[in-house]
Each structure stands twice: as structure tokens, then as C-alpha cells.
Amino acid sequence: MNKNDLVETIANSAQISKSAAERGLNGLLSSLSAAIKDGKRVTLTGFGSFSVVDRAPRTGRNPKTGETIPIPSRRVVKFRPGKELSVKIQ
Incomplete structure (x- = not known):
């Protein structure tokens, strides 16, 4: 899945426009990047x-x-999956 696929999925599940979904995703990513x-x-x-x-x-x-x-x-950035995600991928 790439960023465009993710934007489309967010837009469909939240029933919002793709541009609103992209703004939300970009805001999330910039906040995560700044904190990290x-x-x-x-x-x-x-x-x-x-x-x-x-x-x-x-x-x-x-x-x-x-x-x-x-x-x-x-x-380096390290990602550790949460318990719920770990259960879902098994």
C-alpha cells in the first residue's frame, strides 16, 4: 500500500473527500516526524x-x-508493533 492507496482508504472509510483525507494524513505524518x-x-x-x-x-x-x-x-527510528497488531498479523 502506498500513500495514495492509504488516502483513498481513509476517504472511503470516513466518507470524506480525498483532499481532506490527504490533509489529515499529511498532518499526522508531520506531527509524527516532528515528535520523533x-x-x-x-x-x-x-x-x-x-x-x-x-x-x-x-x-x-x-x-x-x-x-x-x-x-x-x-x-535510527525503531518501530515496535502493539499487541493488537501482532495478534492480527499472525
């Missing part, structure tokens, strides 16, 4: 939670040459 960027945990009950975690530096391997290379530490 600030390092906050975002929890959507029944769906899951998004959080920022720090990855430690490590060594990797260049697949072309086999040479080991250092991979620096960085912050």
Missing part, C-alpha cells in the same frame, strides 16, 4: 510505538573488496 525528530516516543494504542535509538559504532565489511570498514554510531 525531537527524540520523543510516539505510541499509537493498538498499533504500535515509534522511538529513536542509538546504534553503537561497529565494523562492517565491503562486499566488493572484503575490506573491513568502520561504521559510525547513529540514531
Whole structure:
């Protein structure tokens, strides 16, 4: 499912126009992005939670040459599905 499919699904289920559904989805996504960027945990009950975690530096391997290379530490977004979502996908 891509963003356009999601907008259409929201519009149909909420019985609103596609443009209103897209504005709502864009607002949700920008709010989520801003909160995650600030390092906050975002929890959507029944769906899951998004959080920022720090990855430690490590060594990797260049697949072309086999040479080991250092991979620096960085912050990444982690998603943990909620209990209800986990049950639905099994």
C-alpha cells in the first residue's frame, strides 16, 4: 500500500473527500516526524510505538573488496508493533 492507496482508504472509510483525507494524513505524518525528530516516543494504542535509538559504532565489511570498514554510531527510528497488531498479523 502506498500513500495514495492509504488516502483513498481513509476517504472511503470516513466518507470524506480525498483532499481532506490527504490533509489529515499529511498532518499526522508531520506531527509524527516532528515528535520523533525531537527524540520523543510516539505510541499509537493498538498499533504500535515509534522511538529513536542509538546504534553503537561497529565494523562492517565491503562486499566488493572484503575490506573491513568502520561504521559510525547513529540514531535510527525503531518501530515496535502493539499487541493488537501482532495478534492480527499472525
